[in-house]
Amino acid sequence: MAQNLRSNRQVSVCLPCRAVGSRPASAPALLFLSLLTSALPARADYAVNLQTPATGLANQVYDLHTLIVWICFVIFIIVLVPMGVALVRHRKSAGHEPAKFHHNTLVEWIWTIIPVLILVSMAWPATQLVVQMKDTSKEDLTIKITGRQWKWEYEYLGDGIRFISNSATSNEQIAGKQQKNEHYLLEVDKPLVVPTGRKVRIVLTAADVIHTWWVPALGVKQDAIPGFIRDAWFKVEQPGTYRGQCAELCGVGHAYMPVVVEAVPPQQFATWMQDQKTQLAAAEEASGKTYSLDELKARGEKVYAANCAACHQPTGMGISGAFPALSGSKIATGDKAGHMDIVLHGKPGTAMAAFGPQLSNLDLAAVITYERNSWNNKVGDAVQPSEIAARKK
Amino acid sequence: MYTATATDTHGHDHEHAPTGIMRWIASTNHKDIGTLYLWFSLFMFFFAGTLAMMIRAELFQPGLQLFQPGFFNQLTTMHGLIMIFGAIMPALVGFANWQIPLMIGASDMAFPRMNNWSFWLLPAAGLLLISTFFVPGGSIGGGWTMYPPLFIQGGIGYDMAILSVHLMGISSIMGAINIITTVLNMRAPGMTLMKMPLFVWTWFITAFLLIAVMPVLACAITMLLTDRNFGTHFFDAAGGGDAVMYQHLFWFFGHPEVYIMILPAFGIISTIIPTFSRKPLFGYVSMVYAVASIAFLSFIVWAHHMFTTGMPVAGQLFFMYTTMLIAVPTGVKVFNWISTLWRGAITFETPMLFALAFVILFAIGGFSGLVLALVPVDIQLQDTYYVVAHFHYVLFSGSAMAIMGGVYYWLPKWTGHMYDERLGKIHFWLTAIAFNITFFPMHFLGLAGMPRRIPDYALQFADFNMIASIGGFLLGASQLLFLYTVVKCVRGGAPAPARPWDGADTLEWTLPSPAPYHSFVTPPLVK
Known part of the structure; x- marks a missing residue:
């Protein structure tokens, strides 16, 4: 069942080698979940962990998160056990007489120093990952992303291709007058198309208020801020459709500002680029x-x-x-x-x-x-x- | 620890209490003002709680059922603003008013008239804030953080909210000045700083935080006000302004604000646990240092709320390291609480149940805070329901449950009656269980990719949202039992002895219950 529970229908690709099914899900999460699912019909939608990573960076974030959750879980147990023992054995109703001690300098130093060491062991891998995430150099392709209330504009710098990506979910579905389809609120009229295996650098800004461009499977979340240009990068390994949303409150349409990225093999990407240029010329004529x-x-x-x-x-x-x-x-x-x-x-x-x-x-x-x-x-x-x-x- | 000779017999010329409505409007008595603060915060708690019920009702299913997105944004914004500035902070100031003079053997607060004024600003501010729901354009919907440029777009309600926050800030600053002066000048003879009850210490340090950061908030929102109305461009890129600067200013206030809401809660827990363990607080000195370290660190971690704004590597690393460091003094506090329990003679009255739940649930909130401190992980989780789960674990099962525990603990002293222990325990269990049903699934929602502050969500988030909503309704309903239990205790009940808790040893328990209108007119002698 745990296999089922960790699958997440938001990502429609299968990763071959580093399949998430082989990973341990966070332990406290599973503990809680087993309690929960015993009372509820099992459904595939109880996703309890980060989405299946589709980039090297997202993969590392996933592993870092798993590591930290395990460390926290172990510390939590170490803290809870003496507390539980005290609550059971040192009850007044069990006839326990209170001790008088009220400090112990050595013990207090020990439990100040040890957490520092644990923190250093957490900070080390995190630091390396931060440095990697920030390295937007040596890109193969740069795409400018502009956040607007409430849509994304994509511009392939140097290629003259520019288009707006709007939510494709109908008002009838939102109002409940129509059956909601599988990708409700996570579908657009024109997705961002990127080549697989290439380092894509995105530069972001916004035209009105602050938005945040976020695709969980790619491990990218970056604010788009009026008056600033920020950058981030990703390199998608496998072709597929990756979905996300605006993450920063940007007004009444905030929930209706999806991001869809379609990763295609480089050759198909080249064909797509050519099509776009033809369409642009046709629009010019129209x-x-x-x-x-x-x-x-x-x-x-x-x-x-x-x-x-x-x-x-x-x-x-x-x-x-x-x-x-x-x-x-x-x-x-x-x-x-x-x-x-x-x-x-x-x-x-x-x-x-x-x-x-x-x-x-x-x-x-x-x-x-x-x-x-x-x-x-x-x-x-x-x-x-x-x-x-x-x-x- | 605090052996005091109760020399206070409240001379008859001090006995008369003013009566009628003027007793409350013109009050300069720390107990009356404390009571006002507590009732005010209880009202605001229910008001903002009702907004939360509306939020959970809309989120019960995907799609828009009850409210339009604009109104939904107003619900989340006002829920946050009112819970923070209207419920949690005034409740803690209410505790400070009642307990600090009683616990240090002072006859009142240092500035009784200013005390009156700091309270009476609050109903005005609260009324102004709530009335925004009835102006054209509605209430504020830009989030309690009030980020520009979005915040510049709103109607008149936004200006009213700014004024309201100004008033609450002034109230907080005056309250803080009062607390610091009282603690420094009005301790009973023999009560050195390092003999003060930990609750007093936590508020003493919190008051410094308030004085340091409230003016920063006031500046930031004044700049918003002039950007909105007087043609300035502090945060408007088109005029050369900088929207990110607002976030720096806001979080320079906002992060210490988090500790303003939790440090006094630490103080309450550090009072309850020794009482019901019948054993002195373990590591008193390190507890004081831990609170001071947390307060210091709170000033240098603010940008961890802004990791996705796109800081330089050095900035991200600095704020990640400082944030992680906070785990050290926080850990010390948890270890000390558990060592206090160790080999005690423990009983489980309602305040103790709240305190024990606090230790466990606050620890979970601390762990999720540590997860969020790590920049790469935070970038996945920023602005998701994981953050919502995290701050409710520290603010509801942290601050709010500590406040509830504190209310049960001191109600006998305040009212002269014992509360109904059975009802108190039922309230505790309902609250603790419903809280976890509501907020634990939000960790999963955030991990799976659900952004916060959305009225409508993708289908894969439906199941956990329904669970959270059911838990939320139960949590809301359980608080009605809290109200009933408190009102019942105020109106009557078994008479409380001077010291209903045999393990309690602070000065307030040397007074009769209810505490006389004027107490410690002659200072007690602390040995």
Whole structure:
């Protein structure tokens, strides 16, 4: 059963040699678990340990954690045994007369010195690992990650590939109107794709508030902070899909900001890169065309759901006191230029982000058109990608 | 250890106590003010506890059932802020007010009028904080740590919360000044510093921590206030500011704050265990040094809350080493408590049950703290439920359970009645069991990768969350029994003798129960 319990469905890969099944799970955890599972139906979801590591670093973290938990467990037992003996044998009801002693300098020195030695033995492997984690030099590939409320932007530096990765979980699933699927809240529309066996350096920043990019199986968690560039690295050994979430509270969409990393063999990665470049060229071309109001509205609805609905709500009614309603708003029913400006440049000092650098001209045109012609808004005009391009200049 | 001749017979001209509502509003009596603090904290404990019940209700299943994410963030933020500033800290100050003068043989606190003012700031601050739920935009949802730039985004409620924390900070600073002055100047003849009960020592040291760090918090949140309203850019990168600087300032306050909430709890435990072991505290001197070392170390570990912000290697290593060092004095305390038990004549009254549970559960919280101290492991666990489990093991089964044990221990002295031992024991067992059902599974959730502060979670976390919620509801309901037992004891019960615990030897037990309105008007002589 313990084998089952340690499996974790969040990671869909099997590691060949260093299979986690052969590792001891943390002992106190298992003790507690055996108590727990005796009363409950056994299910595979009672994961009690760190996720199956997919990188060398994560593997070392896993081992370090196991070592520390064992040391703590042994010390805990050493502390509990005399306490238990005293509680049983030195009870007043058992007729025990209290002793009078109240200090012993030698003993007190011993139990001050020994913990120091134990701590040094813990600090040594931890120190080595810290130095490794911090060494982001000699990378094969650098990806810039920008945290935004509430999505991740990935940019392959030097290759011109840049895209936004949004949560792909539907509002119906969140509201319980639809069956939740296996990767509920841990799925995105466009994952970060990386090559296996290559040292990937990530540099992180944020556009609005602090976010934290975290993939447990990769052993990487790094804050993305506005105004700073931070870096970290990972080298994925096996192809697979690795899932994580934003870890730093970043507002109302904090729970809905998943990270998905897809590791593929280097050749497949090269093909993927080529595809992305082709798609980018196609998008560039699409922005030059003119679209009908209905075409723009249909596209805009999707863009709105992915980028705007978290604050302004799918109903366009916003949240009173926090996020303004778009339905009936002066900006969304006023002239095009003012509407375009606020979407392109945002509103400093509020949660309204500048979407100009985030979305394509076509998507911007579509979402603005959608906002002007949905709910109670019936302006009737369409904004074309060419108008966005002109307004950006 | 404390042999005192009770020369106090409270002369008749001091006997009259003011009556009616003015007794409480204008009180300068340390016992009345202590009582006010304790009732205030009990109210806030239930208020913030109700918020916790709402959190656990939403987290009972994945998906959004009861609350929208914005409101959920307000629940977690306010639960944390109110429990820390409204429940735990005022409760400990309540203990200080009641017990420090009684335990050092002083007639009152050194500054009785300031004492009154430090208390009466709190209801104002509490009211201001709670009323944020009713303003446009709602209460604060940026986490109790109030990190910018997120904190800059909120509505008027955020400014009200800043003002409220300012008021509570002023209250704490005045309380701390009062405690230090009282301890230094008003000890009974013969009570040297190294003869003071350990509870007094822990509060004495805690008061210095308060004076040192509360102004730092005040500065940090004032900078937030001006960033929000007056166009400054302390923490705004767009204006050349630095969001990480806020975290340094906050945790320079925040880490000592953790010890502000636990050191007096150590003091309570160090009072209860010798009493019910009928044996003097083992290693009194090393206990004092251990508390002082923890207090010192608390100033140089703050950045261990920030390992994922991306510090240089040297920074991470320094804060890892200093953090690990805290295990040494903490270990000394645990070893000393167990040595106090060793070869005693132990009985298991309710306060003792709480104290023993404290030793075991606080040790678990200490171990998880050690796990978190290691940078590489912390990077996996930072901002997960593992951290939530860790700080509830030190703050609930640490501070809160020590406070409950202390309440049962001193209720006979405060009220003149014995509490209902049977109800007290039931309350203890319900609390201890429900606490572990609630918080132990959170270690697993954190290890498996569940972030904290989320209203909704991936499906693999569902089972442990349901267990934690069931435990949480039981834990919340059990506290109603605590309220009932305390109220029952205040209203009546078997009359308490002057010294209901035969192993207790501190000065307060030389007074009749309930302690007279004015005590030690003539200082006792401590031999």
